[in-house]
Amino acid sequence: MSGFPYANEYEVHRTLPEQGMERADILHMLSDLSARENLAWESGQCSGTMYCGDHDHYDFLNKAFAQFSYVNTLQRDMCPSATKSEAEIIAMTLDLLGAEHLAGANPGGLVTSGGSGSIAHAVLAYREANPQLTGRANIIKPETAHPAFAKAGHLFGVEMRVAPVDPTTTLVDLDWVRTHIDANTVALIGSACNYGYGTIDPIGELGAIALEHGIGLHVDSCLGGFILPFGRELGYDIPAFDFSVPGVTTISADTHKYGYALKGTSVLAFADQSLRNAQYFYLTDWSGGKYCSPGMDGSRSGGLLAATWAAMVHVGRSGYRRYAKAIFETSAQMQTAVRSHPELRVIGTPSFLFSFTSDEFDIYHVNDFLRTRGWRMNGQQYPNAIHMAVTRPQTLPGVLERWTADLAEAVRYATAHRADPAKSGAIYGGVVGGPSLEADEFIRAVMAEMMDHQASIPAP
Numbered sequence: 001m002s003g004f005p006y007a008n009e010y011e012v013h014r015t016l017p018e019q020g021m022e023r024a025d026i027l028h029m030l031s032d033l034s035a036r037e038n039l040a041w042e043s044g045q046c047s048g049t050m051y052c053g054d055h056d057h058y059d060f061l062n063k064a065f066a067q068f069s070y071v072n073t074l075q076r077d078m079c080p081s082a083t084k085s086e087a088e089i090i091a092m093t094l095d096l097l098g099a100e101h102l103a104g105a106n107p108g109g110l111v112t113s114g115g116s117g118s119i120a121h122a123v124l125a126y127r128e129a130n131p132q133l134t135g136r137a138n139i140i141k142p143e144t145a146h147p148a149f150a151k152a153g154h155l156f157g158v159e160m161r162v163a164p165v166d167p168t169t170t171l172v173d174l175d176w177v178r179t180h181i182d183a184n185t186v187a188l189i190g191s192a193c194n195y196g197y198g199t200i201d202p203i204g205e206l207g208a209i210a211l212e213h214g215i216g217l218h219v220d221s222c223l224g225g226f227i228l229p230f231g232r233e234l235g236y237d238i239p240a241f242d243f244s245v246p247g248v249t250t251i252s253a254d255t256h257k258y259g260y261a262l263k264g265t266s267v268l269a270f271a272d273q274s275l276r277n278a279q280y281f282y283l284t285d286w287s288g289g290k291y292c293s294p295g296m297d298g299s300r301s302g303g304l305l306a307a308t309w310a311a312m313v314h315v316g317r318s319g320y321r322r323y324a325k326a327i328f329e330t331s332a333q334m335q336t337a338v339r340s341h342p343e344l345r346v347i348g349t350p351s352f353l354f355s356f357t358s359d360e361f362d363i364y365h366v367n368d369f370l371r372t373r374g375w376r377m378n379g380q381q382y383p384n385a386i387h388m389a390v391t392r393p394q395t396l397p398g399v400l401e402r403w404t405a406d407l408a409e410a411v412r413y414a415t416a417h418r419a420d421p422a423k424s425g426a427i428y429g430g431v432v433g434g435p436s437l438e439a440d441e442f443i444r445a446v447m448a449e450m451m452d453h454q455a456s457i458p459a460p
């Protein structure tokens with residue numbers, strides 16, 4: 001266990017201080033910590049996570065946030081501006097995702113707390129919209145779809161049927177999907193694009209299957225929703241994945257990723273409001289008053305709606321297109337560097353996010369070396385692979401050149417160390433035979449270190 005963060009420099013509080021600290025001291029400390037931690041990604045060597053990375057933009061969003069940070073959006077009589085922000089976020093997202101193709105329908109949306117929130121609300125909506133089922137509802141998801149679907153299934157008692165994917169293309173096996181639909185299947189899932197490989201499931205085919213069976217199709221565009229539409233405009237070979245595809249009934253798109261908003265918002269777009277309305281929760285006969293909230297959250301900060309709205313109307317179509325262009329170009333060039341090494345293999349046909357592995361050595365050797373040069377890749381398993389979600393920090397001058405040079409050295413390092421076990425592979429790589437009891441224990445220990453930190457704080 002590593003030590004409790006910053007325990008050597010700053011006081012650790014285990015009880016509320018009797019006398020509060022000075023505001024200036026607190027802010028001084030927080031800006032010190034933030035500036036030091038920003039170094040981890042400001043170099044442009046961190047995959048994903050910091051989608052924007054522009055401190056001027058963050059300052060602007062923080063100002064927008066500050067105007068309404070203390071407002072509770074449940075009290076709409078007091079904050080009609082929250083309705084302006086929320087309704088416009090939803091309308092702009094629907095428009096971006098091709099809602100004009102939904103002739104005769106009544107599209108709608110929900111602003112949620114993040115991608116997992118959007119996915120959870122979609123799973124709940126499909127369950128609630130099908131009260132006629134005699135058994136437990138099920139949803140079919142490709143293996144590559146985000147764990148948030150499994151989590152939502154776990155929370156809401158919906159069975160997740162995991163469809164295998166083609167090992168070469170990483171795309172979902174459509175025949176498997178077709179043969180596993182039954183009377184209790186309420187929806188199919190496709191990703192555009194998925195988190196692991198940056199590949200896009202055959203949404204057109206999934207839509208056709210969904211229509212044939214009269215069930216829903218959720219497209220997980222948490223990652224791609226605010227960048228793929230602009231990649232298509234720029235002429236990149238990206239198949240239609242939005243409401244222009246017949247059969248698509250919901251799409252999740254994260255404003256807090258390539259929407260360049262603050263962390264804490266995502267949009268769940270519905271082809272028809274009736275599906276959204278099916279998952280509302282309200283209690284009209286409570287002694288405490290009539291209660292109604294659109295989603296799972298109760299109180300929400302008006303600041304996040306204001307900041308998300310501000311990000312969208314400030315960046316605008318031309319801004320999103322310009323950033324998408326830089327990201328797609330950088331990703332293509334980084335992939336070219338990977339392909340220049342015969343020892344490495346790019347998996348499937350990726351987009352702005354690409355994953356690669358090796359058939360010559362454990363790819364975690366490459367990761368081990370890249371780490372020594374300040375790169376922070378995301379680790380994958382079955383097979384072991386590492387991915388880079390290209391974001392705006394990677395488009396800064398010099399990053400591509402550093403990538404090309406460091407990758408070449410990493411390949412030499414991996415070749416020389418092929419007979420040894422890779423260091424980072426022990427944590428991020430696949431466990432032979434799948435998860436075990438030890439893995440469960442390990443996860444609990446990691447969580448405890450995050451939240452309880454008993455290991456580092458002496459008992460009183």
Ligand SMILES: *Cc1c(COP(=O)(O)O)cnc(C)c1O
Pocket residue numbers: 114115116117146148191193194195220221222223254266
């Ligand atoms: C990030 C992501 C999610 C989950 O979103 P959170 O905001 O982390 O809850 C779901 N699907 C995909 C494809 C993602 O990239």
